[in-house]
Amino acid sequence: MLEFAILGLLQDGPLHGYELRKQLGRRLGGFRAFSYGSLYPALRRLVRAGLIAEAPDPEGPGHGAGWSRRGRRVYRITAEGKERFADMLADAGPQAWEDGSFGVHLAFFSRTPAETRIRILEGRRRTVEERRDGLRSALSRTGEQIDRYTRELHRLGLESSEREVRWLNELIATERAEQADASGGPAGRPHTTITGDDAGTAAGPGSGGERQDETTGGA
């Protein structure tokens, strides 16, 4: 996962370890951090594999590639690395929607093929729905007898899952709309209508974060 993330970040230009970590933290929104204890070994691994290489520091008095002013080591992605990253983006096995990986994949979604994006989103949805259903039934059956704090924990998890499913449904809907838009022009097949969307209810009273997603044509 870390190696994937590094490769992804280096697509936008050479970076050194420290900066790499900061950018990654920002992208993931604190959602996943990656310590230096993972980062530097990963960097060396990637160099050994030929997927990245040391580059001259644009800010330092270049002694060619390698160390620079502040003892920084700057890295750039190689052609081979780009290739490998593209493969990883398209492959996206079933672990791509597990808790830890999903966020990282999402962080590089704009470089991910559209079909893979939808596949990941739907896989994630299935996963979260399962968790949600499990929590739901655990909470409903035998109200008494289980620990009060455990119940609170379950309540938090349940609402969390419900929220995330709704969020995923929005994203999926947008993806489909864009795909239909891009492929068929206005004549398109009614592809998009099938989304089950069980979470139709508007956010309740109070904190309604419900914002309609404007269709920004990113990518």
Added chain:
Amino acid sequence: MLEFAILGLLQDGPLHGYELRKQLGRRLGGFRAFSYGSLYPALRRLVRAGLIAEAPDPEGPGHGAGWSRRGRRVYRITAEGKERFADMLADAGPQAWEDGSFGVHLAFFSRTPAETRIRILEGRRRTVEERRDGLRSALSRTGEQIDRYTRELHRLGLESSEREVRWLNELIATERAEQADASGGPAGRPHTTITGDDAGTAAGPGSGGERQDETTGGA
């Protein structure tokens, strides 16, 4: 963390590894799992440390302690283990409110001293508030320029944090009410008094959001 959890579960009676893992998964609501690859070594470590010991299988034809009918190894907590667990409950250092640990601590909250409970809850709140604020400002500044999917990820994280803070506020309020009640008045127990402290919105069904470990994490 795992050893802490094992000690906690064994307080309710002897269990074997397989069952231990199931119970733990249930308590944590899938929020944290612990694989066998961690569990069995941890069990052996705890035995070596004298905090738990093998016990006869109540369901098997007891050959004394050790293996039983189904090749099960049943464990019970020792006096020393109980002592150690009580210490861990009361200590609750600043890592107790990090993503991974918090849920586990909460799962054994009913055995945790009231003051420690509040301390953990408040520490957790501080942590989540920080994340929330970071996300908030990241989202507000420079609307354009950052990747659309990254923004979505941040949006989910922000909502998640907000919900968890609200949820924490409820829990803290309840704790405080109970503490005041217990120390001061002869009146009955407050059960689920939801005094809406500083959480502005009246709590309907409402709270939620958490994750990460994500690792792993809710988005």
Added chain:
DNA sequence: CGCCGATGTATCGGACCGATATGCTGGGCG
């Protein structure tokens, strides 16, 4: 000028995961 906080790289032990191997047991089915 000296101190401090941010920058920057690096290592080490340990926790935990995921895949994998190996058997036993109970129940369903022909």
Added chain:
DNA sequence: CGCCCAGCATATCGGTCCGATACATCGGCG
């Protein structure tokens, strides 16, 4: 009756990642 399969149960191994720690440098501020 005999067979096989699904669930129960323990165990190991390689690998990823974390947390603490160490150390060195740069830029500013009083």
